Amino acid sequence: MLKLFNSYSGEIEEFKPIEPGKVSMYVCGPTVYDNPHLGHARCYITWDVAYRYLKFLGYDVTYCRNVTDVDDKILAKAEKEGISPDDVAKKYYDIFTESMNKLNNLKPDLEPFATKNIGEMIAINKKLIENECAYESDGDVYFRVKKFPKYGQLSKQPIDDLVAGARVEASSKKEDVLDFALWKKDEKHGYPSPWGNGRPGWHIECSAMARKHLAPQVDIHAGGADLIFPHHENEIAQSECANGTQFVKYWLHNGFVTINKEKMSKSLGNFVTIDGILENYDTNTIRFFILTNHYRMPVEFNDEALEAASAGVKRLSNAVNNLLSYVGKENLIENIDSEEIGQFKEAMDEDFNSSKALAVMFDLANKGNKAKDENNKDSALKYISSLMTIARVLGFDFEKIEISEEQLKEKLDIIVGEFDFIDKNQSAIEIMNKIIEARNKARTDKDWTTADKIRNELDKIGIVLKDSKDGITIWELK
């Protein structure tokens, strides 16, 4: 039984979807005006794993992640770069998408753009004005916070303290400091509306897209913890006032990536971009690094942590690849149900306890390696099948990339001159076999100098030799 920490109640709750067997999941997507950083990676990896796990449990999941492509920051960037706001949005959306792909995040089922849903936003605003939950003021539309008594429930903020802490803007068009914009007058870049040309406020975008693309009531709404106030608080107010039903059943929020104990963020400027981090560490390492911590806890970024993650990934991928070649990939058991899969579910059912889930993978790697050492193929097959299943649900891809004949030949050409026994015209595989044969002959002759030289040359081009007990030497990429 899946249990989730609901930010709204502040408690762990049993997960029961509105409609049995179906889950609607809305995650606040990016505002596309700059390169995504590790904080975004954390957020979207977290919810990617949630999505994968819900599907693994057999739910029919509809995952919707919006794209905010109309925003002050996009306009500012457009100004700065001397291109149109649309081009800014397109450029950074493409970068974002590429980053998500590189991180092995599944594509959401729906990815609505704010600019394509302006009509729905206007419709909600009209409804809210009708309700007197909102009002027009000189081309702007504001939400009347006092009309929604539950305001502050999600963020647990007493409304009086919010008033006290609110910034008082000069020449405000608002009735009350707490009121927030649903629509902003913008004659230059705006869209036509009953209130003149303008742009939607950020909060209304998500309310509109969630309602239009999912339903007035969604099962899960997730995002970074920094969105709790005011973004999600405002979404609740708007949606519930407009729809007359509860907006979200389970509010889920992920913690931050920190650097020197401080939140990594655009405004602090202490961020590492996803592309930047991928230059030094691979996808699995980043995912592993993120998943070692529970999703609600902060994750401290530093090289030691990434190195540790990288070493952990290496251990798992060694086990996976060694075991796959031992049992034969084609023999893997589909949909295996084992004791370890049970432990994995138990872990993930506890509010996505990924840290425990990783421990199950290490346990399987260890058991699998042992089974292989003992030459127990049946056991090994069971363990690797379970391990592969878990890896898939967590979004890992541990399998070594197959190198093509051409790529191998290209590599070998670099070192082939070192060996006089090689005929350059042979195929890459033949050359590899020749090299290994030559080294094994040297080993038999106890000519360690030659044997080591061959191994070192191969190491230079990223090929590692592994001698096994039965006298067979295999090669693989580093």
Place this chain on the structure above:
RNA sequence: GGCGGCAUGGCCAAGUGGUAAGGCAGGAGCCUGCAAAGCUCUUACCCCCAGUUCGAAUCUGGGUGCCGCCUCCA
């Protein structure tokens, strides 16, 4: 100031009141010509004080330290 969270071995980290998962790093050993990979063994009275309890890392109260939200932010 208001609200919320966190403090577990050298580092990261899980932990549902009964005597501390896992990973990384380190050490010892096995295997190996040497490696690589793998296997085995190995390092904790859980920030401090008080309380509840037969029993607390886990509950309560009080400290101390760190962080987040309260403004755009994943």
